[in-house]
Amino acid sequence: MIIANWKMNGSKELIEVWLNFVSKNIKIIDGKDCIFCPPSCYIDFSKHLIEKTNQSIRLGSQELDSLLSKPLTGGITAEMLVEVGCSFVIIGHSEQRIHLNESNELLSNKLVSAIDNNLTPIYCVGETAKQKKSNQTKEVLLEQLDVIQSQIIDKCIIAYEPVWAIGTGESAEISYIEEVHSFIKEEFKNTTDFSKEISVVYGGSVNLENYKETYNSSQVDGLLIGGASLNHSTFTKIYNMS
Numbered sequence: 001m002i003i004a005n006w007k008m009n010g011s012k013e014l015i016e017v018w019l020n021f022v023s024k025n026i027k028i029i030d031g032k033d034c035i036f037c038p039p040s041c042y043i044d045f046s047k048h049l050i051e052k053t054n055q056s057i058r059l060g061s062q063e064l065d066s067l068l069s070k071p072l073t074g075g076i077t078a079e080m081l082v083e084v085g086c087s088f089v090i091i092g093h094s095e096q097r098i099h100l101n102e103s104n105e106l107l108s109n110k111l112v113s114a115i116d117n118n119l120t121p122i123y124c125v126g127e128t129a130k131q132k133k134s135n136q137t138k139e140v141l142l143e144q145l146d147v148i149q150s151q152i153i154d155k156c157i158i159a160y161e162p163v164w165a166i167g168t169g170e171s172a173e174i175s176y177i178e179e180v181h182s183f184i185k186e187e188f189k190n191t192t193d194f195s196k197e198i199s200v201v202y203g204g205s206v207n208l209e210n211y212k213e214t215y216n217s218s219q220v221d222g223l224l225i226g227g228a229s230l231n232h233s234t235f236t237k238i239y240n241m242s
């Protein structure tokens, strides 16, 4: 799967240009989802544009709230996301963990709420530069992965996004990505009776120079692309040629 994470970027005009170009030029193949995650306010607009094309571009949300027992001004529930056409939702992105102070308990609730409503979570994990330097990567990942309750593991996609690689232009080396992805996959194999291998996608400064090597690795099940996904021809090339 190839995922475009637009973060806090875009406008109706830019989305229309992007979707027109991508839908005309992309060759979507079975088993390789093309997932577009615009800002929440443009999801419904994007859904209507996608419906006019004959392409099965899927929609994902960058946001989900799960504090259902209390009123939450500004909140968006999983039901709402499904109603406006989402099939996926990004949960635990490091930018939200850091800036919105998301706790493990909150992330665990968001994952359950997504699954309960048939949304597939793209659950982001990754270490900071400081944690990597002090050899804490595996420990940090285990703590982040621990929030996934065992009964929902088979319905989650994991996105490994080293924090130091996000938006920096400094993608992780392929050997390092492979080591971490294999660690995550083994961890799930060893600790659960989940027989299918979990999907682990990579994100962090994926661009036209590095996508091929990363996507071609047998340990990598897809790409989560931020900055480079904003350009319609770059995104289309990465999808078609990976």
Ligand code: PGA
Pocket: 005, 161, 165, 166, 167, 168, 169, 203, 204, 205, 206, 224, 225, 226, 227, 228
């Ligand atoms: P980037 O962002 O590709 O701009 O590094 C990836 C992400 O944050 O999902």
